[in-house]
Structure formats: C-alpha cells, structure tokens
Amino acid sequence: MADAYVALEGDRVIEARARAPGSTRGEVVFTTAYTGYEESLTDPSYEEQILTFSYPLIGNYGVREERFEDDRVHPRGVVARELTDDVAEWLDGEGVPAVDHLDTRDIVTEIRDEGAMKCGIAAGPDATEQDALDELHQCKHMSDHVDIGSQVSVDSVETYNEGGDGSTVALVDCGAKGSIVDSLVERDATVHVFPYDAGEDDVAAVDPDLLFISNGPGDPENFGQAGDLVETYVGEVPLAGICLGQQVVANALGGETEKMEFGHRGVNQPVRDLRTNQVVMTTQNHGYTVADPGDKLDVTQVNVNDDTPEGLENDELRIITRQYHPEANPGPHDSLGFFDDVLGMAEE
Numbered sequence: 001m002a003d004a005y006v007a008l009e010g011d012r013v014i015e016a017r018a019r020a021p022g023s024t025r026g027e028v029v030f031t032t033a034y035t036g037y038e039e040s041l042t043d044p045s046y047e048e049q050i051l052t053f054s055y056p057l058i059g060n061y062g063v064r065e066e067r068f069e070d071d072r073v074h075p076r077g078v079v080a081r082e083l084t085d086d087v088a089e090w091l092d093g094e095g096v097p098a099v100d101h102l103d104t105r106d107i108v109t110e111i112r113d114e115g116a117m118k119c120g121i122a123a124g125p126d127a128t129e130q131d132a133l134d135e136l137h138q139c140k141h142m143s144d145h146v147d148i149g150s151q152v153s154v155d156s157v158e159t160y161n162e163g164g165d166g167s168t169v170a171l172v173d174c175g176a177k178g179s180i181v182d183s184l185v186e187r188d189a190t191v192h193v194f195p196y197d198a199g200e201d202d203v204a205a206v207d208p209d210l211l212f213i214s215n216g217p218g219d220p221e222n223f224g225q226a227g228d229l230v231e232t233y234v235g236e237v238p239l240a241g242i243c244l245g246q247q248v249v250a251n252a253l254g255g256e257t258e259k260m261e262f263g264h265r266g267v268n269q270p271v272r273d274l275r276t277n278q279v280v281m282t283t284q285n286h287g288y289t290v291a292d293p294g295d296k297l298d299v300t301q302v303n304v305n306d307d308t309p310e311g312l313e314n315d316e317l318r319i320i321t322r323q324y325h326p327e328a329n330p331g332p333h334d335s336l337g338f339f340d341d342v343l344g345m346a347e348e
C-alpha cells in the first residue's frame, strides 16, 4: 500500500513509497543526469524545487561529503524510481522528504508536455492524498520567490586563499556551487565571496581584478543588486558569470531573460562554439534563459538541441559568461578552460 503521494498541478495525485518522511512543496523539475546525485542534491540552484531523477537508480556509489557543493541539501523534495538506503538515510537526516517506487517516466513526460509545474508531496505512515494536495495548493512559482537570494547566500564576506599569487576575484554569491570557488583557488586566485545583495562600496573595498556573478536559484530578475554591480563595474573590471550569473549580466546590460518550458538539467548537454564549431558536453541546471542578449553582448556558444545562448562575450568590455557549469562537477571536464580564460582577462 502506498505511504506517499505526489500531487501535480491540475490536482493529479500519484502514489509512491516514502523514503524520507514529511510534507513539502516546490516547482517540480527533472534532471537526466545518470551520475552526480550528491552534487545535484547539494546544488543551491535547486532551492525551492522538487527534483525528479529520470535515471532509475539513485545512490549506487554511496554518499560522500567531499562531493558536496554546499553544506546542506537544497531541493525541497526528491523523487526517483529507486533510491538506495544510503541516499534515503541522508535525505531523512537532512529533513528533506523523498519518495520512490513510482513511474518517473510519467512525471518527466508530464513536465515535458506541460512545463515545470507546482507540486506537493506528503510521505510517511500518516500521509494522505489530501496532505499532498494541500501542499500543492500552497506552492508558489519560482519567479514568486522574490527574496530567494537570502536563503542561499553567505551572510557576510568570506575570503579564500588570502594573499595568493594570482588575481583578486569578487564573487557575488547568488547561491554559488563550492566548486566555483575551488576552480578559482586552484588557479591561485584570491576569492572574496560577497552576499548576493552586496553594494558597490563593499566590492570596491577589495579592489577586484574580476567581478564574477555565480549561479543561483530561480528568476534572475530577483537578483537586482547583483545586476546593479554589473552596471557599475562594466568596462572598469572584467566580468564573468555562470548560469544565473550569465542571466544577471545580460539583464543588467540591456538584454532580457525568460522562463523556459522545462529547462536543461543533466550532464550531457551539447554546446557548440560558433567561432570554432567545436561541440563540448556540459553539465546544466537551469529553467530560465537569455531571450535577448541586448546590443553589448555577442552570443558565442549555443545549445545544439534548441539553439539557446550558452555563452555571451564582449572582448572590448572584457566579459565572458556561460549558461552551463564549466566547474564541471560531477563533470564532464570539457569546459574547465573557462576559468583560465576569465582569469586571463583579469591578469591583463
């Protein structure tokens, strides 16, 4: 007998098995990644979402903290065909409801047909269909989480590799994956991680060689303060951005973003560089995209599947941004050169 329920927009309820009990709600999305569940589950960009894994078995190589991207689990709930005990126990300990033993192909097909949608989950011995529906009816769309930055950012400035030999990077933490800091520090940079709402004076105090806007959850329109920094610093110091960072840079420089129907989430998204024609495989997790780059940014890379912008650049203003995740955790490592390119701009 079912002891968990997943309610989707339109009040359809799917029966499941409880693996970590509790009630929860969030926009339900899917990832096609067949590896990297520890990285996905600790990626702050999944804040306020329910993550469905389309790959049928999640947890087959255990749970190891050194693979985490942050110190907690970010999705509000987890859905899979089969979760191992390791992952179920981890999620239970973190208080994140999780369910399995349901047909995830059904959920993925529904999201592909109807778009990312609101979802409610109730799991555990006392859970009822009505509990899941009650959660669903209280669920907000991602764009309505207007202060989501405060849920995922540092509270005050943190510095890594103080006194290092390389460039000084001001990284605006809109929900940064840990491996972005690691990738910069590995290349000798000193990284000052700023809260998402840092002001011009805060950043000026470290006299950065590079302003870097991180990835982060939800609608880039909700990260206006980071956009203000981009407007202030454009042309003064080089700019870099990853994922939400690309979207914030585009919005600040006259471009526009929009919500995609079901986004890109996986570890084998093909990206073509328009100058070299080379295709690289990339890790992705985004539900919004740059609809218009504005007249300051050139689209230099596109997604092979749907032609959406994957890279924006301006040589004169020294700007490089990527919609995908060059820090490549869990991988593939095709695009790690991004960090050399942006630090190269910083050193010029």
Ligand SMILES: NC(=O)CC[C@H](N)C(=O)O
Pocket: 045, 214, 215, 216, 217, 218, 219, 220, 242, 243, 244, 245, 285, 286, 287, 288, 289
């Ligand atoms: N990984 C990210 O930075 C995601 C960017 C943005 N929140 C989106 O969903 O499009």
